Amino acid sequence: DYSHTQGTRWNKNVLTYRYTRDLPRSAVDSLIQSAFNVWARASGLTFVRLRTNSADIMVEFATNAHGDFYPFDGPRGTLAHAFGPGLGAGGDTHFDDDERWTAGEKTGFNLFVVAAHEFGHALGLKHSRNPASVMYPTYKMSRPSNLLSREDVANINALYSKPFLS
Numbered sequence: 315d316y317s318h319t320q321g322t323r324w325n326k327n328v329l330t331y332r333y334t335r336d337l338p339r340s341a342v343d344s345l346i347q348s349a350f351n352v353w354a355r356a357s358g359l360t361f362v363r364l365r366t367n368s369a370d371i372m373v374e375f376a377t378n379a380h381g382d383f384y385p386f387d388g389p390r391g392t393l394a395h396a397f398g399p400g401l402g403a404g405g406d407t408h409f410d411d412d413e414r415w416t417a418g419e420k421t422g423f424n425l426f427v428v429a430a431h432e433f434g435h436a437l438g439l440k441h442s443r444n445p446a447s448v449m450y451p452t453y454k455m456s457r458p459s460n461l462l463s464r465e466d467v468a469n470i471n472a473l474y475s476k477p478f479l480s
C-alpha cells in the first residue's frame with residue numbers, strides 16, 4: 315500500500331493495463347482479467363488491456379530489487395504490491411515471481427485473489443482491518459464468489475460510483 319505517493323482516485327472511467335513481460339501462461343491473462351472484472355462490476359470502471367505503449371496500470375512479475383524502492387523478498391513473505399492512482403508508477407502492480415502462482419486453491423498463492431487485492435490499491439483503496447475484506451493485509455484463499463466484502467463494495471463506490479464528469 316504505497317498510496318502515500320499518489321493521489322486518491324483516478325479522474326477518468328476507462329483505465330488501461332498491460333504486462334511489461336508477456337507471460338506465456340494464458341491462465342495468467344484470465345486470472346488478471348477476472349480480478350479487474352471484480353472491480354469493474356463494483357465500480358463501473360472499464361479496464362482495457364494494451365499490448366504496446368505504457369498503460370495506467372503496468373502489471374509486472376519481478377523478483378527482489380526490481381527498480382522501485384520496494385524490493386521483493388524471495389519465496390513467501392511479501393507476495394505483491396501496488397501503487398495508488400496517479401501518473402508514472404501510479405497504479406503499477408508488481409507480483410513477486412519467486413512465489414508459486416496458481417489458479418487453484420491447493421499449493422501456492424492464487425493469482426486472482428492476490429491481484430484483486432493489489433488492484434484495490436491501484437484504484438485507491440487502503441488496507442482493511444476486517445479479515446473478510448479483500449484489502450486485509452494478509453493472504454487467505456477465498457471463493458471468487460464472495461471475494462469483496464460489503465465494506466469493499468462501499469469503499470469502491472465511495473470513490474467511483476458516479477462517472478467522472480471529465
Ligand SMILES: CC(C)C[C@H](CC(=O)NO)C(=O)N[C@H]1Cc2cn(c3ccccc23)CCCCCCNC1=O
Pocket residue numbers: 315390391392393394395396427428431432435450451452453454
Ligand atoms: C494480502 C496479500 C495478497 C498481499 C500482502 C502485501 C500487500 O499488502 N500488498 O499490497 C502480503 O504479501 N502479505 C503477506 C504478509 C505476511 C504474512 N507473513 C509474512 C512474513 C514475512 C513478511 C510478510 C508476511 C506470514 C507468513 C505467510 C507468508 C505468505 C503470505 N504473505 C502475506 O500474507
Ligand SMILES: [Ca+2]
Pocket residue numbers: 386387388389390391392393410412413
Ligand atoms: Ca515474497
Ligand SMILES: [Zn+2]
Pocket residue numbers: 315431432435441451
Ligand atoms: Zn496490500
Ligand SMILES: [Zn+2]
Pocket residue numbers: 380382384395408
Ligand atoms: Zn515493485
